[in-house]
Amino acid sequence: MMNRLDDHDILADCLEDAKWGSSSYHMAIMEAANEPVRNTLLQLHNDELMLQKNIFEMMHQRGLYPVEPAARTATQQQTQTAFRQDQGYQPYGATGYANPQGTHQSMYQANQGPQQNMNPNANMGNQQQS
Amino acid sequence: MHHFTGMSQAEKLAITELIRHENLCAKKCSIYKEQVQDPQIKSALGQMQNIKQQHSNTLGSMLQQAGLSGGGTQTV
Numbered sequence A: 001m002m003n004r005l006d007d008h009d010i011l012a013d014c015l016e017d018a019k020w021g022s023s024s025y026h027m028a029i030m031e032a033a034n035e036p037v038r039n040t041l042l043q044l045h046n047d048e049l050m051l052q053k054n055i056f057e058m059m060h061q062r063g064l065y066p067v068e069p070a071a072r073t074a075t076q077q078q079t080q081t082a083f084r085q086d087q088g089y090q091p092y093g094a095t096g097y098a099n100p101q102g103t104h105q106s107m108y109q110a111n112q113g114p115q116q117n118m119n120p121n122a123n124m125g126n127q128q129q130s
Numbered sequence B: 001m002h003h004f005t006g007m008s009q010a011e012k013l014a015i016t017e018l019i020r021h022e023n024l025c026a027k028k029c030s031i032y033k034e035q036v037q038d039p040q041i042k043s044a045l046g047q048m049q050n051i052k053q054q055h056s057n058t059l060g061s062m063l064q065q066a067g068l069s070g071g072g073t074q075t076v
Helices: A007-031 A035-061 A072-087 A107-112 A120-129 B009-035 B039-065 B070-074
Strands: none
Touching: A007 A035, A007 B009, A007 B039, A035 B009, A035 B039, B009 B039
């Protein structure tokens, strides 16, 4: 019968519901101003994620949700491009923002820069003189 | 007991929408579990229905404890 939902349709709809529900809980948590409300929503969101995982696994085990590995050529290209970008990446050029110790900085710390370079007019004065 | 006093309008709207979603999901699980052929999926749908109903009750009691009468929003 054409109009009847089979097991695949039913699981696919449940999976869509779990995805939508998870997004809705996420947005609600982001809007939560009160800690008890936020904590309760977090618990329910976690349940929703577990449901999504269970549904996905049921589908995957039955071959209803095949997962293909990433195409090797595309992966290699992306890795090489990312590597090249990483090699050439010098935040704010080479003037004063490099970390002399060579230790890792978070992006936030890197963007803050050293204290002596916080004044944006300092470099401008140098550029005018040269 | 009133842990959820001072709930914001944004929180109330989000929770109301979530109750609607959870109730609809519980109703669908109840219908779906009678249609599926696979007994394991049938059992999982029964469990999901219970979880969805519990979620709806939890969300509804949050509104009630905040003095925002969640009882009326639980009906689909």
